[in-house]
Amino acid sequence: MKLEINSSQQMQKLGQAIADTAKGNDLLLLNGDLGAGKTTLTQGLGRALGIRRPVKSPTFTIVREYREGKLPLFHMDFYRLENDDLSSIDLSEYLTASGIVVIEWPELIINDLPDEYLELKITRIDNEWDSTTRRVEFIAKGERNEAWLSKIMKEFE
Numbered sequence: 001m002k003l004e005i006n007s008s009q010q011m012q013k014l015g016q017a018i019a020d021t022a023k024g025n026d027l028l029l030l031n032g033d034l035g036a037g038k039t040t041l042t043q044g045l046g047r048a049l050g051i052r053r054p055v056k057s058p059t060f061t062i063v064r065e066y067r068e069g070k071l072p073l074f075h076m077d078f079y080r081l082e083n084d085d086l087s088s089i090d091l092s093e094y095l096t097a098s099g100i101v102v103i104e105w106p107e108l109i110i111n112d113l114p115d116e117y118l119e120l121k122i123t124r125i126d127n128e129w130d131s132t133t134r135r136v137e138f139i140a141k142g143e144r145n146e147a148w149l150s151k152i153m154k155e156f157e
């Protein structure tokens with residue numbers, strides 16, 4: 001499943017469709033290079049959950065928790081993961097805390113993740129540095145996430 005996104009606003013709208021169809025304990029993996037739009041999508045998602053403070057990139061903290069919305073949002077970014085950092089956060093606790101877990105740079109902890117998730121691969125499809133076009137590829141692992149993906153697609157139409 002693939003989509004073409006033409007602006008950061010549209011990327012946030014995709015985040016909104018994801019939030020509107022999410023349930024407790026959902027896991028969303030966001031892959032894509034620096035500046036692909038992972039945090040931008042998460043901002044739309046957070047706003048749609050009813051989180052009023054702006055969702056910021058958690059690059060220096062690994063996890064940011066937002067508990068004031070419709071579902072708790074646990075936003076993680078493993079880009080700067082140091083060897084011993086992972087032991088300082090209890091990933092399994094977040095994954096069972098009835099919130100939505102959103103992970104940027106999940107490939108850095110792929111061995112610690114469950115095998116069912118919804119993954120988005122965000123890529124630029126042209127070479128202009130300021131291009132606002134992105135391709136989003138969806139990979140749903142497991143029935144629950146396949147069902148989530150079809151709801152997202154209906155919601156986003």
Ligand SMILES: Nc1ncnc2c1ncn2[C@@H]1O[C@H](COP(=O)(O)OP(=O)(O)OP(=O)(O)O)[C@@H](O)[C@H]1O
Nearest residue numbers: 006007008011033034035036037038039040132134
């Ligand atoms: N279609 C688009 N979708 C998302 N962001 C876009 C788009 N077009 C332009 N942008 C811009 O690209 C930048 C994306 O930055 P963002 O922080 O979301 O990337 P990221 O994938 O989280 O990067 P990092 O790996 O550094 O965390 C923003 O400045 C955003 O405004």
Ligand SMILES: [Mg+2]
Nearest residue numbers: 038039057104
């Ligand atoms: Mg980011």
